[in-house]
Amino acid sequence: MTTIDAQAAVAPLDFAVTRNLAAASPARVAEVLENPGFGVVFTDHMVDICWSLKGGWHRPRVQPYGPIPLDPAASVLHYGQEIFEGIKAYRHADGSIHTFRPDRNAARLQASARRLALPELPTEYFVESLRQLIAVDGRWVPSGADQSLYLRPFMFAKEAFLGVRAAQKVAYYVIASPAGAYFTGGVKPVRIWLSEKHSRAGRGGTGKAKTGGNYASSLLPQALASSKGCDQVVFLNEKNDVEELGGMNVVFVFKDGRIVTPESDSILDGITRDSLLQLAEDRGYTVERRAISIDEWREGVASGDITEVFACGTAAVVTPIGALVGEGFDEPQPIGELALSLREELTDIQYGRREDRHGWLLRLDA
Numbered sequence: 048m049t050t051i052d053a054q055a056a057v058a059p060l061d062f063a064v065t066r067n068l069a070a071a072s073p074a075r076v077a078e079v080l081e082n083p084g085f086g087v088v089f090t091d092h093m094v095d096i097c098w099s100l101k102g103g104w105h106r107p108r109v110q111p112y113g114p115i116p117l118d119p120a121a122s123v124l125h126y127g128q129e130i131f132e133g134i135k136a137y138r139h140a141d142g143s144i145h146t147f148r149p150d151r152n153a154a155r156l157q158a159s160a161r162r163l164a165l166p167e168l169p170t171e172y173f174v175e176s177l178r179q180l181i182a183v184d185g186r187w188v189p190s191g192a193d194q195s196l197y198l199r200p201f202m203f204a205k206e207a208f209l210g211v212r213a214a215q216k217v218a219y220y221v222i223a224s225p226a227g228a229y230f231t232g233g234v235k236p237v238r239i240w241l242s243e244k245h246s247r248a249g250r251g252g253t254g255k256a257k258t259g260g261n262y263a264s265s266l267l268p269q270a271l272a273s274s275k276g277c278d279q280v281v282f283l284n285e286k287n288d289v290e291e292l293g294g295m296n297v298v299f300v301f302k303d304g305r306i307v308t309p310e311s312d313s314i315l316d317g318i319t320r321d322s323l324l325q326l327a328e329d330r331g332y333t334v335e336r337r338a339i340s341i342d343e344w345r346e347g348v349a350s351g352d353i354t355e356v357f358a359c360g361t362a363a364v365v366t367p368i369g370a371l372v373g374e375g376f377d378e379p380q381p382i383g384e385l386a387l388s389l390r391e392e393l394t395d396i397q398y399g400r401r402e403d404r405h406g407w408l409l410r411l412d413a
């Protein structure tokens with residue numbers, strides 16, 4: 048079991064629960080869980096906690112899922128002061144519901160908050176917000192293979208004020224959406240477009256924070272990638288080092304047993320990546336977190352030194368990269384077995400099929 052850091056001791060929150068009287072029928076829930084897709088159907092409730100400069104965190108609520116009243120001058124709509132997280136709830140064979148390393152998501156939300164000048168939500172409140180939602184919407188956690196309930200905590204500036212400064216009124220919400228197997232009919236390698244014209248983040252920018260603006264800036268290059276027949280984009284930094292995809296980290300496997308993943312202050316530090324690399328280290332691989340240039344990637348594949356390249360993140364877990372495509376080249380990537388074998392080990396832990404030797408799981412429904 049994950050132990051939750053008591054940072055500063057915080058007063059427990061007393062959630063006011065308003066049940067959704069128009070909650071989905073059991074038949075409707077069953078129908079959705081049969082084929083949930085991703086991020087299209089939402090559960091019956093949401094959690095929200097207010098923050099103000101004067102009052103701190105207050106008014107914790109569980110309420111029916113629905114539109115958020117927002118003043119048109121709310122600063123999030125003008126200056127994009129927003130952060131979010133992505134974490135899943137997994138149903139085990141005995142029916143119990145667990146989440147994975149929530150302390151890490153809480154810490155990352157706090158780090159994102161610092162960068163976006165938002166208030167830090169204490170780890171206890173973060174975990175409690177997930178528990179509260181599962182307490183009312185636990186029936187939405189699917190039990191099919193590779194299915195989960197995707198939890199989306201987010202925080203934004205709601206103060207109505209057009210001056211540019213950190214908002215003094217902020218809202219934190221959690222919504223949830225059942226998620227099906229990301230790949231239907233087996234994991235498929237993706238084609239990646241090398242974005243040489245656009246970057247997703249710059250040195251000293253917000254690339255390390257999970258903030259909507261990073262995604263907004265990735266949409267145009269992503270559309271360009273699609274127009275070139277690719278599934279995803281890979282971004283470089285100003286030194287031509289590999290950063291990451293729009294929403295997934297990148298990992299390179301070398302034939303001598305080294306595993307290299309990019310490190311820079313503009314890469315989002317993925318919890319999936321960290322977990323997969325820990326499992327690889329447990330198997331005796333040497334993990335290097337360092338800069339890796341696009342030349343080292345292409346030459347490594349050409350010489351056979353690199354035997355596998357994959358992307359990883361909570362939504363898709365692990366995706367092998369099958370081709371690197373750019374202006375004037377289309378290079379097939381070697382497909383190995385490590386990516387899928389690590390994927391299986393990780394999901395076995397998440398779904399309770401294998402011993403959780405690192406204490407990564409936290410039970411949410413008890």
Ligand SMILES: *Cc1c(COP(=O)(O)O)cnc(C)c1O
Nearest residue numbers: 294295296315317318319360361
């Ligand atoms: C969320 C995210 C990831 C993956 O992080 P996980 O914790 O593994 O889900 C990678 N890159 C970006 C830009 C992200 O927003």
